[in-house]
Structure formats: C-alpha cells, structure tokens
Amino acid sequence: MAVSEISRCTYHVFLSFRGEDTRKSFTDHLYTALVHLGIRTFRDDEEIERGNNIKDEIEKAILHHSKISIVVFSKNYAASTWCLNELVMILEHKKSSKHIVLPVFYDVDPSQVKNQTGSYAEAFTQHEQNFESMVQRWRNALKEVADIGGMVLQDRHESQFIQDIVKEVQNKLHLISLYFPPYLVGIDPLVTQINQWLEQDGANKVGIANICGIGGIGKTTIAKVVYNQNIPRFESFSFLAHVRETSQDCNGLVRLQRQLISDILKGKSYKIYNIDNGINKIKEIVRCRRVLLVLDDVDELEKIRKLMGTQIPFHPGSKIIITSRNRCLLNAHFISIMFDLEASTSCGGLSKLFEVKELASSELLQLFNWYAFGHNSVLESSMAYARSLVKHCGGLPLALQVLGSSLSSKSVSSWKNALEKLEEIPDSKIQEILRISYDSLEDDHDKNLLLDVVCLFIGKDRDYTTTILDGCDYC
Known part of the structure; x- marks a missing residue:
C-alpha cells in the first residue's frame, strides 16, 4: 500500500479475534491502547452499524479500509468458522496487496496453531463433519499465519504485552512517538481543543495554529502530546524542536531542513548543499502529501521564512503548529506571504491561537x-x-x-x-x-548531569539522552 493510500484508509488496524475468549478482556484493552494513541482501529462490535450486512462490512474493512490486521489467537479461535473465514480473507488480501498481518498468540503457542493440536485439533474434528469442503483452506491458512513473525504472550504481563504490540504497530505504520514527562497535570482541556481544531478544520484546508505562552509554561509538552495523538491521521509528519536556538547556529537552518525532509520522506536522506536548495526540496515534497508539522519555539516569522521560503504549496489538509512566546506571531499578512493559497485549495479561517494558561x-x-x-x-x-x-x-x-x-x-x-x-x-x-x-545538588557528578540535561537535551528523546549520558559515564 503506497504512502498516499494510508491517509485514505478508514482504519489503520483491523482486529480479528474470538469474541467469547477476549472481547471483554485482552482485546478490549488492546483496542483502548491503540485508539488512545490515535491509531484508528476496527472491531466488529462497535464499528458495524445496525442493519448493515456484517460479512460485507468486515470484508470492506479488511480489503479496502485498513493497513494492518492484528489476528488474536486464543484457545477457542479455531472453533469459530467466522474467525477462520476471516483469516482466509486477510491472508488473500495480504497476497494481493501490501496489507500487513500481525499474529498475536494470546494463550496458545504458535506450534499449536500451525499444527492444529490441542483445542485446535478438537475444533477441526467438528469442522470435518460439518464443513468438509473448507477444512483444508482453513488448515492452510493457520499454517501460513503461524509462520509469519508474530508476538507471543508466554509468561509476560498482559499490560507489557499490549505495550509491545502497540509499539510494533507504530513501527509498521512509521509512527514514532515523542517522549514527554510521565506525569502531566491540567493540559487535557487545551489538548482537546487543539485536537478538535485538527479534526474539524476540514480535509481540504491548510491550517496553522500558534500555541503561545511564557517560557516554561508547557507549550512544547502540549505540542508533543497533540503530535503523538494525531500523527496516524497524516501521510507525513515532522517535529522540529528548538527552532529559535538551532537556527542561530552555523548551518543550523540546513540541519533543520534536512530533518524536515527526512521526516516527510520517512527516513530517506537527501543532500542539501545550501538553504535555497533545501527550500526548493521542501516545497516539492509538501505539495503532494498531507503533512503535520510542528515548529517548536519560534520567536520570529523570519525564521520560518528562512527555513521554508514563501508561498509554500502545502497539500490540502496539512496542518502546521507553532509554539511561541509571542501571541501576535501569526497575522493575515504573514499568512498571505507564507502560503500558496491557490495551491492549498482553501485557507479560510486558517490561523488559530491557543494560549497556555497558568495551572491552578x-x-x-x-x-x-x-x-x-x-x-x-x-x-x-x-x-x-x-x-x-x-x-x-x-x-x-x-x-x-x-x-x-x-x-x-x-x-x-x-x-x-x-x-x-x-x-x-x-x-x-x-x-x-x-x-x-x-x-x-551535592556533588559535581550530579551538577554536571543537570547542566547537560538542561542545556543540551531538553526536548530530546529519552532513550537518545540516556545513550549519550551513558557514554559520558553520567548514568
């Protein structure tokens, strides 16, 4: 499935499972975890409208409206002819397209699924009496799916297992979440407002928002939360941190351009020889895909102009979020200079201000x-x-x-x-x-560590920071 197709999918994930086994337990928890991160997930009990043909709806969800199928194998999965037919359909779709299949072995071993032993053998004893013509297709499907690299619960805690599945889905969808502090207070109302703006602004409109507030108030954290929750809705996405500081460094603008281009092209590198070369490439690639772009800590509009140029032809539906201490950063004059209004289809009501207030x-x-x-x-x-x-x-x-x-x-x-x-x-x-x-702090070791974290690593990925500090003998 091409990148441009992902955004047209109604769902990112199709969940196949035996309802009697896991609907109100494991599968429900997995579904909740996926949806919480903005990963649109289909499960038959919520997604099929009453009165619709269930088989047709599920077939459409698999064949036309999802990128990944997660198949949850439980003890009684093979007892359901519905599940087995669903599995056959999923694997046929995998062969004819780039549909991804992720087997999850909940309370069964992959060998039990592959060889149809234990409860699976008992199920097929019944099937051979009632569905003789389908048995071999079902057996072949189980053998095939068991050979796909899947995920096995074994002796792990379910909560950790679910986290691992979600990370695997994010990786397959190329969704890399940003790290933010583990304990957040008072940001939910503003995050909800920004999410509503992103959802309601219209698929054919380019939108730009300014998250403003004084230094240290939480603008970057809010932007990261919104970014993590919404990247599945866009074809490409990029979070450029510390724009004000980085742009002042030697070759800082070129480094930001390289990151932006690499992010939008899903990790592909592109040589940039100067700022003008970078601007031309950015305009070329944002024209043909819906982009979510966050520009963190922008102090003046001139920085954005130097980074991306003017009359940027963002694809309809793209959204740009800026964090700034300046609540008056965005204005009609800036918008007319920055955006190619004709190429963007519609930019009415483009600018939005979200002000971060002091916590109670x-x-x-x-x-x-x-x-x-x-x-x-x-x-x-x-x-x-x-x-x-x-x-x-x-x-x-x-x-x-x-x-x-x-x-x-x-x-x-x-x-x-x-x-x-x-x-x-x-x-x-x-x-x-x-x-x-x-x-x-009581010793030089801890003081040096705090200086490194505050001066060098604010906004960086936690694992990246730990790796660097490990190399300095700090952790």
Whole structure:
C-alpha cells in the first residue's frame, strides 16, 4: 500500500479475534491502547452499524479500509468458522496487496496453531463433519499465519504485552512517538481543543495554529502530546524542536531542513548543499502529501521564512503548529506571504491561537509533589514548605519539575535553604529557579548531569539522552 493510500484508509488496524475468549478482556484493552494513541482501529462490535450486512462490512474493512490486521489467537479461535473465514480473507488480501498481518498468540503457542493440536485439533474434528469442503483452506491458512513473525504472550504481563504490540504497530505504520514527562497535570482541556481544531478544520484546508505562552509554561509538552495523538491521521509528519536556538547556529537552518525532509520522506536522506536548495526540496515534497508539522519555539516569522521560503504549496489538509512566546506571531499578512493559497485549495479561517494558561494552585502542588515525593500527595511535615516553594515558581511546570526533582529525598534544611533563595528572586525568573536546583545538588557528578540535561537535551528523546549520558559515564 503506497504512502498516499494510508491517509485514505478508514482504519489503520483491523482486529480479528474470538469474541467469547477476549472481547471483554485482552482485546478490549488492546483496542483502548491503540485508539488512545490515535491509531484508528476496527472491531466488529462497535464499528458495524445496525442493519448493515456484517460479512460485507468486515470484508470492506479488511480489503479496502485498513493497513494492518492484528489476528488474536486464543484457545477457542479455531472453533469459530467466522474467525477462520476471516483469516482466509486477510491472508488473500495480504497476497494481493501490501496489507500487513500481525499474529498475536494470546494463550496458545504458535506450534499449536500451525499444527492444529490441542483445542485446535478438537475444533477441526467438528469442522470435518460439518464443513468438509473448507477444512483444508482453513488448515492452510493457520499454517501460513503461524509462520509469519508474530508476538507471543508466554509468561509476560498482559499490560507489557499490549505495550509491545502497540509499539510494533507504530513501527509498521512509521509512527514514532515523542517522549514527554510521565506525569502531566491540567493540559487535557487545551489538548482537546487543539485536537478538535485538527479534526474539524476540514480535509481540504491548510491550517496553522500558534500555541503561545511564557517560557516554561508547557507549550512544547502540549505540542508533543497533540503530535503523538494525531500523527496516524497524516501521510507525513515532522517535529522540529528548538527552532529559535538551532537556527542561530552555523548551518543550523540546513540541519533543520534536512530533518524536515527526512521526516516527510520517512527516513530517506537527501543532500542539501545550501538553504535555497533545501527550500526548493521542501516545497516539492509538501505539495503532494498531507503533512503535520510542528515548529517548536519560534520567536520570529523570519525564521520560518528562512527555513521554508514563501508561498509554500502545502497539500490540502496539512496542518502546521507553532509554539511561541509571542501571541501576535501569526497575522493575515504573514499568512498571505507564507502560503500558496491557490495551491492549498482553501485557507479560510486558517490561523488559530491557543494560549497556555497558568495551572491552578492545586494542580501546581500536585505536579511538584509528584517530582519531589514520587506521588501527588504531600507529607504533612513538608506541606508548608511545598506550598511556599510552588508559590515562588511562578506557575511554571518546568521550574516545578526541576526544583521538585532536585529536592527529592533531601532534608528539611535543604528545603528551607531553597525557599530562602527563592524569596530573594524578583518575578520568579525561571533561570534563577533552575540555578537553585543546580546549587541544591551535592556533588559535581550530579551538577554536571543537570547542566547537560538542561542545556543540551531538553526536548530530546529519552532513550537518545540516556545513550549519550551513558557514554559520558553520567548514568
């Protein structure tokens, strides 16, 4: 299936399973995990409208409206002629197209499926009496699917098994999620608003949004959450971090162009000799595919113009999200310069502003407590200090995360010392708050580590950061 076909699929995943075995347990949990990440998933109990022909609907879902079939093999899967016919249909579609099949062996061994032993042998004893003409086709299908590299539960926890399946699906769909902090507070309403804008703005419209707010308020985190949830809806996608800082470096704009082009072309490299060469290539490739593009930390529109040029012919349905401290960044003049309105079909109501507000005091305290204590409730002996520390962080999640982490497991005197320093800072400047967190560390090893993380790795992938720090003997 070509890349352009993926966006036309009604679903990314078709779930084939024995309802009596796993509908209300394993398969339900898997379905929920997939949908949570924006992976459109078909399962017959929710997706088929009442009154429609079930067989026809499932056949359409497999043959025309999905890219991957996940086949969940359970003990009684082979007892269902419906499941077996569905499997035959899936494998026939695999042969005639690039449809991907992912076998999942839930509570059976692949050899049991391949050789039809155990409960599968019992099922076929019945089938040979009632469906003699179909038995060999079903046996062949089970043998074929068991030989495909699948995933086996064995002795693993189901929750981890489901996570592994979801990651495999993401890889097969070329959906690489960005890392963001594990504990998030108060962002759901704004994330929902942005998602609604992405969904309702129309498939034939290019859209651009500005997520604005002061430094450290959580703009990048919100953009990452939205990005992760929506990349399955687009043919190509790219998240360019630290545009303001990177564009100031020598060859920084060219590096950003290379990343953007590589992301849109699904990892394919393209040689760029200068900025103009990069602009021409970007215009060429965004013209023919729906793109989700996030430009993180943009301080002025000139940076975007230098990166991508003007009159960019984005394909209809493409969406661009910018994070910025400047709420007035987008304006009608900028839009007319940046976009090729004729090529984009329709750009009416193109610009949208989403402002990140300060968290409520109770939410700020929850966030601080999680990083300081590992949970969102505070010890009674530390309540007064925690409230005062939160108050002086100016409502900035980044400051709370760093300060809470640096004071974790520290003595009351350390908390008192940090509070005294915070009380001396005017306007709760985040740089000074980070400095206090740095000073609270007891040895040079930890101080060097914090400097590396803050200065070099903010916004980077967690595994990438750990790999680099391992090489420096920091972790």
